[in-house]
Amino acid sequence: MSSNLQTYGSLMLASRLRRLSDQLYAGVDASYLAAGVELTSRCFPLLLLLRDNGPTSITALAAQIGQTHPVVVQLGRKLLDAGVVVEMQDPKDERRRLLALSDAGLALLRNMAPLWDDVRVAVDAVFEQGTPQLMASLDRAEARLQAQGFGETIAACRRQRERAAVDIIDYDAAHAADFKRLNIAWLERYFYVEALDDQVLSDPQSSILDAGGRIFLARLDGRIVGTCALIRAGGDAVELSKMAVTPECQGLGIARRLIERAFDAFEASGARLLFLESNSKLAPAIGLYESSGFVHVARPAGEAHYQRADVYMEWQGRQRS
Structure with a gap:
């Protein structure tokens, strides 16, 4: 009998999450394109943060979405080219540039509301109405990883195993x-x-x-x-x-x-x-x-x-x- 990733349990969690993430991204992107939205789903976390938090620096955005500075710079350029964000000078520090939603960006987010309702319903269907529990588990996992990196957690588990083996x-x-x-x-x-x-x-x-x-x-x-x-x-x-x-x-x-x-x-x-x-x-x-x-x-x-x-x-x- 051939093996698959499920065979290896939690050892393959990251691979399965990556695969699941790719499938969700692909499905959402196809839905956006069918609705005439040319921006990919990876752009929208920045847009939502700018809507809710106001003008924000690239550095702060990178920290908020957990991506590297170069990745967020690239996303910011894409949003600037699409006209949904604008660049402005930080009134508190003229050397720093901020990104802010444009009028076109605000309109886009308003128009996305019905499609996002469809996405939420679809997510609930995929996860058999367990979305709230899943999101709560993700919140806890992210908080733990923020407090202690996964490599450090693995090292602690190794020390515990070795301690028991002495x-x-x-x-x-x-x-x-x-x-x-x-x-x-x-x-x-x-x-x-x-x-x-x-x-x-x-x-x-x-x-x-x-x-x-x-x-x-x-x-x-x-x-x-x-x-x-x-x-x-x-x-x-x-x-x-x-x-x-x-x-x-x-x-x-x-x-x-x-x-x-x-x-x-x-x-x-x-x-x-x-x-x-x-x-x-x-x-x-x-x-x-x-x-x-x-x-x-x-x-x-x-x-x-x-x-x-x-x-x-x-x-x-x-x-x-």
Whole structure:
């Protein structure tokens, strides 16, 4: 059985709307021509706007009908040649030209009224009296697209799909290279690799896991794209550390999900203090920590673990909305 555009559902919506638009334009243009009107239906949105809004600039007309400036310039020339509009100087800005309906244009619109009634009835017949609902749906769709372009909407849907596809998993030895790769890339992007970094990243088993810590990884489509670790710091203290997300996957909420998994593990561990060290130039990360329940406090006595650390925070518990 052969396929047609209907087979592909909403994926072909734009193509079907274009085809439907062409059919409607062709039918209306044929009706106009039969009635002795030589202007095409594409000219009349401008004429109606000029009738209802008065003299208007090309730029404003382009914005109102959602067409490019060159397209409206071309339509304006056609209307000028037909004598249904005139060009005039803007009284508020003599450098700007406005289009306005001529007497012939006003007469044309009055004469079009009976034919437009026929068009409205025909539209209702085609859409089975559902025209009001269709127009309301179009109004809502146009408003949404005005607020957010369709490309942005598609990108948001992609991010939502990818966010749902991310798994947070526990570390095992097979992930050693990914754990080191992601953290080294993050360090080299913002700072440099310190000796302690190299020690921990080169042997996470003995540096983190054997000491009672945990490492969590974010996996997307089989790739490790994020890391986070809980490192025992002596007594009842645990450090949240080694947070890294590959740049192309940032914006998917991966860091927050890693932190939430770390919170679960911390609460189950029986430890009493969860802290982190960071750097004040990492504003997005600091904002994430603050929104997750970390607060800025004075650093306890002793040196920071890393030279880059000028921020010390402790966790006060999960934030409730």
